[in-house]
Amino acid sequence: MKFYASLLAIVSAVVAQSAQIGAPQAGSSVVAGSNFTVMIERPNSLSSSQEVSIVIGLVPCGETECPDPKSELGEILYQGPFNPQYATPPDSLPPHQNYSLQVPASFAVGRATLAVAHLSLIGAIMSPNLDFSNTTLTITNASSDTNVSARTIRSMRILGNRT
Numbered sequence: 457m458k459f460y461a462s463l464l465a466i467v468s469a470v471v472a473q474s475a476q477i478g479a480p481q482a483g484s485s486v487v488a489g490s491n492f493t494v495m496i497e498r499p500n501s502l503s504s505s506q507e508v509s510i511v512i513g514l515v516p517c518g519e520t521e522c523p524d525p526k527s528e529l530g531e532i533l534y535q536g537p538f539n540p541q542y543a544t545p546p547d548s549l550p551p552h553q554n555y556s557l558q559v560p561a562s563f564a565v566g567r568a569t570l571a572v573a574h575l576s577l578i579g580a581i582m583s584p585n586l587d588f589s590n591t592t593l594t595i596t597n598a599s600s601d602t603n604v605s606a607r608t609i610r611s612m613r614i615l616g617n618r619t
């Protein structure tokens with residue numbers, strides 16, 4: 457009985473302590489070669505936990521279904537410590553950490569999965585917990601952006617230089 461009770465406690469603690477992607481929002485566009493902010497949240501919880509590390513990867517979806525982050529993290533944008541902090545004012549956001557990460561300039565344009573793997577130790581017995589979260593982004597090409605006005609002005613200058 458005691459075993460099941462502590463198992464249940466750990467299961468609910470695990471759900472509460474999973475890392476979640478707070479930003480960017482699903483469906484956001486990011487230009488290949490540019491930096492973007494990834495906000496990783498770890499909702500507050502009464503049970504104790506120790507952060508170990510986090511890995512943030514980007515996987516192109518290609519023509520088929522987006523891959524499962526449990527089996528593929530693709531291009532690793534970050535791996536290392538995770539140290540979530542309260543925002544100011546404390547109630548505005550869950551404890552979180554922001555990372556400024558760069559999409560490789562050569563990254564395939566189109567849909568991609570931003571995937572996070574998070575390792576922590578939960579409770580007094582240090583139960584190891586690996587959890588995953590993911591969101592879908594659209595990677596665009598800097599040269600093919602839809603900033604028509606800028607492109608129009610640029611081509612007008614080129615035409616102007618010719619005459």
Ligand SMILES: *[C@@H]1O[C@H](CO)[C@@H](O)[C@H](O)[C@H]1NC(C)=O
Pocket residue numbers: 479493495543553554
């Ligand atoms: C993290 O980024 C979010 C969204 O951009 C922002 O609201 C928040 O203030 C940032 N947190 C810190 C500690 O800079």
Ligand SMILES: *[C@@H]1O[C@H](CO)[C@@H](O)[C@H](O)[C@H]1NC(C)=O
Pocket residue numbers: 491533556557558559
């Ligand atoms: C852009 O991201 C890289 C890591 O991907 C980081 O080293 C660099 O500091 C970031 N640049 C800015 C301006 O935040």
Ligand SMILES: *[C@@H]1O[C@H](CO)[C@@H](O)[C@H](O)[C@H]1NC(C)=O
Pocket residue numbers: 524525526588589590591
């Ligand atoms: C990836 O995200 C989708 C949509 O939020 C979700 O249904 C799926 O369970 C997630 N996969 C993993 C391994 O977290």
Ligand SMILES: *[C@@H]1O[C@H](CO)[C@@H](O)[C@H](O)[C@H]1NC(C)=O
Pocket residue numbers: 565597598599600
């Ligand atoms: C993206 O832009 C580069 C040049 O900056 C070009 O070589 C490449 O073909 C473009 N890719 C797509 C899919 O548009």
Ligand SMILES: *[C@@H]1O[C@H](CO)[C@@H](O)[C@H](O)[C@H]1NC(C)=O
Pocket residue numbers: 603605606
């Ligand atoms: C288009 O490009 C110009 C010049 O680089 C910039 O000032 C403007 O904000 C851009 N507009 C959009 C919608 O990105």
